[in-house]
Amino acid sequence: QSVLTQPPSASGTPGQRVTISCSGSSSNIGSDPVNWYQQLPGTAPKLLIYSNNHRPSGVPDRFSGSKSGTSASLAISGLQSDDEADYYCAAWDDSLNAAVFGGGTHLTVL
Amino acid sequence: EVQLVQSGAEVKKPGQSLKISCRGSGYSFTNYWIGWVRQMPGKGLEWMGIIYPGDSDTRYRSSLQGQVTISADTSISTAYLQWSSLQASDTAMYYCARLLNTVTNALDYWGQGTLVTVSS
Numbered sequence: 001q002s003v004l005t006q007p008p009s010a011s012g013t014p015g016q017r018v019t020i021s022c023s024g025s026s027s028n029i030g031s032d033p034v035n036w037y038q039q040l041p042g043t044a045p046k047l048l049i050y051s052n053n054h055r056p057s058g059v060p061d062r063f064s065g066s067k068s069g070t071s072a073s074l075a076i077s078g079l080q081s082d083d084e085a086d087y088y089c090a091a092w093d094d095s096l097n098a099a100v101f102g103g104g105t106h107l108t109v110l
Numbered sequence: 111e112v113q114l115v116q117s118g119a120e121v122k123k124p125g126q127s128l129k130i131s132c133r134g135s136g137y138s139f140t141n142y143w144i145g146w147v148r149q150m151p152g153k154g155l156e157w158m159g160i161i162y163p164g165d166s167d168t169r170y171r172s173s174l175q176g177q178v179t180i181s182a183d184t185s186i187s188t189a190y191l192q193w194s195s196l197q198a199s200d201t202a203m204y205y206c207a208r209l210l211n212t213v214t215n216a217l218d219y220w221g222q223g224t225l226v227t228v229s230s
Contacts, residue, residue: 035216044223050216088155092215098171099157099215
């Protein structure tokens, strides 16, 4: 299983706010920045949030990230149908000396 | 515009060798780490390793050490991922991506992916 733990699925209706959690440990989230990626069906992943809560240029402010201790969260407000995708958290792991990903959360927009 | 363009899909037999590529453009190729990420069918993302083309400094996920080789040719702004002897378990989509910096370790630009199928 993955070093970072995410729920396998999440869902919401258009306009709603949803959050996706990511749990780690002191060697990864507890000591290094968290990044989030969005992977739309059949496409390459895209950087959504970097360094816990920063959005790359072009990412809508409906997407936000936060981190507390050894956990992080991605929040999506004003949910839209084209937000339906897989979302992955990631961080560097100082013990493994490698980057680690969460198992991914599939978001369904009902 | 930053772009990473990967080589096309490959179908190989177990035991064969393979080298896939990732050409960068629109930025200084030698000044950014390039990473490789594996996605097995229906599964999540797995970090494989990174290379700094400027000096060829390379880091691997420990479980993959010796299984693959990451390299780069700065004269053509291209990074490579290669296998000397493929196994069926290497069947996956492989992505290259640029590392924003070593503070965040965020992968800010991604290639389109190269699908590798290993089957007898």
